[in-house]
Amino acid sequence: MIKKLLLLALTLTLMTSCVSKKIFTDLETKYGNLKKENRELTDEVETLSKDKTKLSNDLDQLQSAYETAVAERDKLQSDYAAAKSNLEILKASYKALEENSSASIAANSKKNRELLAQLEAKEQALAAENERLNTLKKELEKGSKRVAELENVIATKDANMRALKDAISKALTNFEGKGLTVEQRDGKVYISMENKLLFQSGSWSVGSEGKKAVQQLGNVLADNPDIAVLIEGHTDNDPYKGNAQLSGNWDLSAKRATAIVNILRENKTIDPKNLTAAGRGEFAPIASNDTNTGKAKNRRIEVILTPKLDEISKLLKDI
Incomplete structure (x- = not known):
């Protein structure tokens, strides 16, 4: 029986290796673009802060x-x-x-x-x-x-960001203690959802409880069209051994982030241009991977909400 399973896994790997490499390359390119965009946004915020200091x-x-x-x-x-x-x-x-x-x-x-x-x-x-x-x-x-x-x-x-955080905390209050946290820092709102709330091990299909949480989050985002929404998928450092269609943790984290985006897009009030999905793999842990507790915290989806800075940029240009 084991020999048959090994033979089947080898066959699937050979049949899908080319497809997986292409997907990985595309995702890696998208990730590079998203990372560049994130750096540009960070640089823009830093420039705005410097401009304010210079003006003062x-x-x-x-x-x-x-x-x-x-x-x-x-x-x-x-x-x-x-x-x-x-x-x-x-x-x-x-x-x-x-x-x-x-x-x-x-x-x-x-x-x-x-x-x-x-x-x-x-x-x-x-x-x-x-x-x-x-x-x-x-x-x-x-x-x-x-x-x-x-x-x-x-x-x-x-x-507005404080009010948004409070609205999200209120909307997701039923999921407190289930691997969900909401916090505000650096002018942004961070919603962290551990995989135990969203996914089965090795899967990127969102469970019913997790889907309900994402839909309730989407209801709040629909009332805030001036917010940029970045969904990041994260994993622990254990090598991925699941579906042969995936190339590894990075691929899995990207698919999980995309799954969250797809649920949010079901809410037609949300502008798709405000949504961005990114896979971070195991490379941005928030806890040690040396313990099971730490690994559980690292297996997560992070939704990062950022206010658009068009109005501030216009004021700085007029000065």
């Missing part, structure tokens, strides 16, 4: 320049007041000396003209400084407004 630094520089301009204006006003006081004194002296000598009058007149020229120059400098100060103030107000808008958009997206 520019705002601080404008604030510093504004304060310096105010100090310079106050000094000019003080100099102007002192010069005006000296002028009044000279006028009084001029009046007192008018009766003495024409030479003294001429000397005082010259000083008076010099002081008037200095006073006019300081008035012009003060006017120019006030104009520069008004320009800096407008730039400061504009920058502050853009920063406030950007912070408001980011805060709104964070609040």
Whole structure:
């Protein structure tokens, strides 16, 4: 009997080896594209964070320049007041000396003209400084407004993601303690479902209980069309020994991720463009594969929900 089984397995392997290699190559290419897209999204988020930091630094520089301009204006006003006081004194002296000598009058007149020229120059400098100060103030107000808008958009997206997490937790409350967790970190929502809730060992067919959980998740996603949904399949590091049509754990994880996508697509309200399936194989464990408990945690589907950043990108371009 064993010999017959071995012969049958060998025959199936020979019949399907070419097909499996092609599938593996296609999936590997798709995975590379998804990995690149994930890196680009991560780089975009990092760039947005750097832009926000740069904008805040520019705002601080404008604030510093504004304060310096105010100090310079106050000094000019003080100099102007002192010069005006000296002028009044000279006028009084001029009046007192008018009766003495024409030479003294001429000397005082010259000083008076010099002081008037200095006073006019300081008035012009003060006017120019006030104009520069008004320009800096407008730039400061504009920058502050853009920063406030950007912070408001980011805060709104964070609040929306918290509300989405709460909605998903509420929708999946019946599956708590059955290998399902929901958490929010880094501005994203992560739903992790262990394979014991979804699949039989070596299979990518979703069981009835798991399908119900995915459908309830889909009901929440249907109400959030501005969310990108990445479904990742993960396995432990045990070599795959199941269906000969599969090339290994990576192939199995990709098929399981695709199975979840297909269930979500049954909900016609969900835009398929928001869905992405990826197989990660055993290469992204969350626990040690040295124990059965750790392996069970690593055999999972992760659904990663990410807000779209179009609005933030537009604000940054307008700044």
